[in-house]
Structures are given as C-alpha cells and as structure tokens.
Amino acid sequence: MRRNFLMKKITLLLFLVSFVSVAQHDESSVAEATSKDKGIKEQVKEFIDHHLQDSYSFDFFSITNDAGEITHYSLPLPVILWDNGLKVFSSSKFHHGETVAEVSGNYYTLYHSKIYKTDASGTIHYDAAHHPTNIKPLDFSFTKAISFVFLVALLMFFMFRKMAKNYEKNALPKGMGRLLEPIILYIRDDIAIPNIGKKHYKRYMSYLLTIFFFVWIINLLGLTPLGVNVTNNIAITFSLAIMTYLITTFTGNKSYWKHIFWMPGVPALMKIILAPIELLGTFIKPFALMIRLYANITAGHIVLMSIIGMMFVFHNWIGSSLSFVLAFILSLLELLVAALQAYIFTMLSSLYFGAAVEEHDEH
C-alpha cells in the first residue's frame, strides 16, 4: 500500500520534471524559431484564410518539390460570369490564380479568391486603402459551396423519398428510416407542436424538417477532410434566414400584424413608440439567425484550423501532441455544435412561425 503510494509520487515527480525540461527546451527553440520560421506562421494564416473563402475548384492537395515548384491536384469547376454577355469557362484557366484567363477577348484574374477584369498582363489597380479598383463582373459561378448545396439537396431528396416509399408499404421503418425516424418525431413533437400549436404545425413541418437536415448534414460535411464550409458563407445563411423571414411574413395572421403595429393592452402613446421597435424586430430576428449560424461555424473552423496549424509552428513533440489532443476534443465539440446550430435554427424558426399564427384571446 505504502509502496504503491511512493511509486505514484515518483511517477508524478518524473512527469513534472520532464515537463519542466521540455518547457525550457521549448522556450529556446521558440526564440530561435521566431526569426527563422516566420514564413510558416504566415503560411498557416494564409491557408486558414483560403479555407474560409469559397473557391472555384476542389483543391485536394499540392506538392512542392525540391526545386520549389508547386504542383496542385484539383478538380476545376465552371466559372459563369455576366460581363456584357454570358461568359462560361473552366476555372482551370486561372491555374490557381497564377495566370490570366482569356475569354473571347476579355481578361480575368483571380485575386484573393475573387474574379477581376484586367488587361492581358493581369494588372490590378489599387486605391489608397489597397483595395482593388478593377471591374468585378457579376459572378454566378458554380463554386465549391454551391456544388455541395446541390449535393446535399440531391442526397436528401433520394434519402427521404426512399424512406417515404417504405412507409407506404408498412408502418415499420427500414434502413435509414430507423435512424432518422426518432429525429423526425422529435422535431414534430418537441419543436413544432409546442411552439406552433396543434392546429397549424402541419403547414410548417416540411420546411422545418428540410432546414434541420440541410443545416445538420452540411455542418457535418464541414468537419470531414473534404474541406467544405458552406454554412460559414454568409450568403448561404442569408438565404436560409430570408426563407424563414418570408414564411413568417406571408403566413402571419391578423393578430400578428396587430401586435406589431398596434399592440393591444398598452396606452396609445406607448403604441406609437412600440410600433417601429416591433417592426424593426421582425428584421432583427432573421438577421440574428443568419449571423448566429455563420459566426458559430466560422469561429469553429478558425479555432480548429489554428490548433492544427500549431503543429507546424511548434516543431517538437509536445506542441504536436498537444495540438493533436486539442484538435480531437474540439472536433467532438464541433460535432455537438453542428447538431446544436441546426436545432437552434429550427427551434427559433418554429418560434417565429408560432408567433405569426398564434390566435389570441381577448386581453
């Protein structure tokens, strides 16, 4: 018993000593690394910035050989521009921003993941704040994010159609249905019915289920090594939020509008003050939905990638193992966040729909 205790103490001591020695070693190596490896930190930062932006091709990996030449392995996607007529060409023409793409006499250059119209040599003009002043053609390109939106839409369509057909034959779920039936029932019984009410919930179920599974699946895809990040594109979350806003606005009943413009039960002066605030509130609600999803996923991706980037900044075992453990734990947290954000989006949407169709008794 006593010996056991002693062993524990010795192990603990050894462990601490190893930490101290490593920490000292770490300090000296970091001090000399700051001057030498400044390039690595900037590379990591560049890589994160690149990951956060939508891209015109699927980048799998790139190899730098001994001579310093970089070979990219990627799948180009179509670029669709509207610039005095429709221009369609493959993004492979850009060669990852290294060359100028020439399409029927017009020249386009990729600069910081955005397309600009330039002259034949690809000159970019800057204003005082170092922003490019070149013309930006209207961009309808089939980018990486868009391709994944379509992929998830197709996946959901076939998955749920197959499930629905199964239910026609018998009431017992089969295959995917066994996994998804409890989730669908949860959305119906614990999100839709309590918030919208038994009378109206059926109208909104299809939208709520779609938004839940779309956001969930696409958030989960963002955690795979495919490098997709669709919901950290504010345009995507904007369109999701605008749908919630439009449905709320167009299904709102008389009492909903009355509560916005002429709140019953308060003095007349108060009604006049309240009306603009309530009207503003109808815009703020979907705006918050948009920002919440976008910011949560973006923050998650930045932190996760910075922690993985630590591995390249600290060139020793302790930094690498620490970053590995942290990245693992954070990935688990991100799995939770992926589901939680889908849940919150669905929950708040149903809350807004509920407010729009609520029938009030006399106050």
Add this chain to the structure above:
Amino acid sequence: MEGLNYVGAGLIVIGAGIGIGRIGGSAMDAIARQPEATGKIQTAMLIAAALIEGIGFAALFAA
C-alpha cells in the same frame, strides 16, 4: 484611440459570458429542484443562451 473597438468587443464578450453562465447556473438550480421538468428547462435554456450568443456575435462582427 485606435484599437478601442477591440476593448469594446472584449467587454461585450465578458457580458455575454456572464449572461450565459447565469442562464446555465439557474437552469441547473431549476433542474435540481424539479428533475421531472428537465426537458422543458433545457429547451428554454438553449433558446435564451442562443439569443445572448447572437448579440455577442453581432458585436464581434461590428468590432
């Protein structure tokens, strides 16, 4: 006075942290008192936390 916006963002994050912490703590108290209402309390807690979080993020983007 450059960089003061970051101080403001920091203050807002502190505020949001306190807010979400209070919600979590109160929810814990409530669950301890009425374990049978756990589900409802959790839902209400998540909604309130999400609303505060939204303000926090909005402030971060403004900064």
